[in-house]
Amino acid sequence: MKKIETPHGDIKILHEDDDILIIDKPSGLVVHEGDTTTEPTLADYLLKTYPDLAGVGEDELRPGIVHRLDREASGLMVIARNNASFEHLKKQFKKRTIKKEYIALAFGKVIKDEGKILFPIVRSRAGFKMAALPMSADKIEESKKGRLSNRDKGVIEAYEKSREAITEFEVEKKWNHITLLKVKIKTGRTHQIRVHFAAYGHPLVGDDIYGTPKTKARNKKINLGRIFLHAHRLSFTNLNKEKLEFVSELPNNLATYLNQQK
Known part of the structure; x- marks a missing residue:
């Protein structure tokens, strides 16, 4: 599995093809630049590894990014690698046909x-x-x-x-x-x-x-150091009209805390 190192933990690349990336974002990492952002973002790290993302989407600060995940949360995100894929995913979000499931x-x-x-x-x-x-x-x-x-x-x-x-x-x-x-x-x-x-x-x-x-x-x-919120499951259709589903299990610190409960 490909990984991109960040101070907050690795960005895991769970799947990649010509049209999309499926990533597992660590908690603590901001997705894209905002008015008060002073540190590298998920978008910055992805651009370094995948320069072809530049120009994908509607905002140069959010290359290929179709949806968000809170800084303090972790888990699955889909990234579009070209504008056709971006528009295809955007339509699914608008129609609410993309399925997102979280563990909280x-x-x-x-x-x-x-x-x-x-x-x-x-x-x-x-x-x-x-x-x-x-x-x-x-x-x-x-x-x-x-x-x-x-x-x-x-x-x-x-x-x-x-x-x-x-x-x-x-x-x-x-x-x-x-x-x-x-x-x-x-x-x-x-x-x-x-x-x-x-x-x-x-x-x-x-x-x-x-x-x-x-x-x-x-x-x-x-003292978890984060919010207990994890994007666990994501399903949608790709440009070839194939239904894809991805799952990310709880990070170790969240799983450990649960196992300690009586």
């Missing part, structure tokens, strides 16, 4: 064995964070009819700027204090899984951005 560990005991979180997501006033809006559309319309407080006005304004977000989950295993989840997303909003589970009352283990004071204190004791 959340604080608390999730009561339902399976469910769907539909909270719309909007960028918060903090700028770098996102916010989920649990209020339903019906409740929003009902609120508009009455006398609105400043808080209600703010919620309605945020709701109108929000975007649809759909997260499905199945419980794999429960302990008294944590729950292991298999998660599928139908939309790809920034921080979607993290912000959805935080709003659902179950922040992800290791997540200090969306965690509560209590879970942040527990994160210090656990």
Whole structure:
């Protein structure tokens, strides 16, 4: 297996052909350059190894990159090696036919064995964070009819700027204090899984951005050094209309932590 070394761990090349790369991204590595990026990104490392990626896609800072994965998360990504493949993959993401499955560990005991979180997501006033809006559309319309407080006005304004977000989950295993989840997303909003589970009352283990004071204190004791979120399975069709599926098992530190639970 080909690997690209980075200070955060190796980028593993699980598959490559003329049209795509399938990579396993390590936690801690930013996918592409942003306003505050000061270190080499996944895009930079890939370009050094695969110069043909230059010019692929819609943004020179994101060569061949069709989707994102949070810096603190790890796991599977598909990279387009030419514009035909880029457009083909982009259409599948738009139609929501690409299947993405994640493994996540959340604080608390999730009561339902399976469910769907539909909270719309909007960028918060903090700028770098996102916010989920649990209020339903019906409740929003009902609120508009009455006398609105400043808080209600703010919620309605945020709701109108929000975007649809759909997260499905199945419980794999429960302990008294944590729950292991298999998660599928139908939309790809920034921080979607993290912000959805935080709003659902179950922040992800290791997540200090969306965690509560209590879970942040527990994160210090656990000391994973990352969020427990891993892109485990990815399936789509290639340009030849063949269905491809790839799987990445949990990194050693996450698997070790799970094995220590009683």
